[in-house]
Amino acid sequence: MVMKTILVPVELHELSQSTLQTAALLGLAFDSYLEGFTLSPALSPFMAADAMGTMVLYQEDAQDNGENAAKARQAFLDAMQAHAIPETTGTGKGPHFGWHAETHGDDFIGNIGRAFDITVLGRPGSKYGQPRGTTLEAALFESGRPVLIAPPEPPRQFGKNILIVWNGSTETARTIAFALPLLARADRVVVLTVEGSSVSGPDGADIVTYLNRNDIACEARSVELEGRGVGETILAETAVHGSDLIIKGAYTQSRLRQLIFGGATREIIAETTLPVFMAH
Template sequence: MSSYASLIVNLDLGPDAASRVALAARLAERFGARLIGSASRSIIPALPLEAGFAAQTLIEQWREIAAEELQEIEAGLIKLAGPAAGTALRTGMDEPTPFLVEQAHAADLLIIGRQGRSDHRDWRFAVDPGSILLEAGRPVLVVPPATDRLSAQRIVIAWKDTREARRAVWDALPFLKAAEEVFVFTAGESPETSGARGLQDYLRQHGVNARILPDATIREACIADELVERARQEGADLLVSGAYGHSRTREWILGGVTRDLLDHASICCLMSH
């Protein structure tokens, strides 16, 4: 991928929405990309069948409230991203996660907020990051709270010779090609057995001179924390990683490292499945 032509940022009315939109707007300007805001709010509550006419009245009231909230989101997008040519908003009154998955066909990159156990969630518009990663078919940039800038001048690739990691590297090429320094980190494997040397050569063909970080022996339980710590040691504010998971009885089961990065990674993570 040579560049990003279209970015979608998920919107809500939570305290971190403004910083996320600001970051997305700066990326759109950097890549000359179209910026699309996406927001959807479900208005169908669980009501007893005997509610009858009263239920319909409540639904109409909730629909009006949802419409007002979506107008507030639109005003915020225009204020933060500006009325630049190409900036657009897509809204719906449906479950937020499937709505964003449906909109993903229009973007090269999806930008969503981190929603870990200790993070504030605007439940009205919140999407499930794991489901977005595994269903959207697009790379996802997960942004920590209160993060309004991403320099991506120094990037760490969490490398494992898998389909997911290879996809993530390809999807991150616009960032990698513009970076000042790129580092490849393999947890518990040598550069020779992990395919890191081959990755280094591949990136060189794209004009990216990557450096392989010294191998480190780390416990399986803390790989995500080690990845983020190594990125910080190298002054990186972007981590590129494959996203791992599988479907079981119609529910997505995330891999441990993917789950931990989504829960509490303190830097931006570009992830692909």
């Protein structure tokens, strides 16, 4: 069980270093091929008042995009070199990387991501210049593959002490199946169920049995909300267990309800300091 191909969209933002570090550590763990490419920056928040102003903005954006692409490529190369990961033009043994020369937008991630085992992204934020939520959603909903969301700070390691958030859903079952290579390498795995937050389906003990039959030792834990939200409860449990990676199905509630009320998925993404492995 391995993750041999990793897609790494590179965008210059405050979480770039953490994203590249997370991708490199994953590649080293599985002797993977990592492919980077420049992700198109978000549109400028400023609008021109007339046609001439629009032309000037387009010219400036084109120049900026070229500079951003060069900087993004260099950041990716620096991260690979820092971990002694070599570049290759073909298949190779051990971790290695390649660079896709063209710049692409979010839709490309959903398309090309289907040809990779996993995509590594920065944690999305609401401010201009931060990773975009649309990038994460393109990877989650269009690629059919899992996503690893990097934490705010570059991790030294992750995947040794894993917390699975189990709620009985199809999305979470699929996420666990995708995560088996990581789970097989872990020293400790906790299957967490938050009372009152599950849909109809197997309970935590059933998932422990499933993982045991895949030669993965783990334990089940069930907790009450005790007046807290689901996301807050899950984050508190990561501290209790000293977890270094969260595995969770993405957007189990309806998308409309998620948009209006937020939901545990959005809260965890926004607040956690850990990498998050997700699939839909």
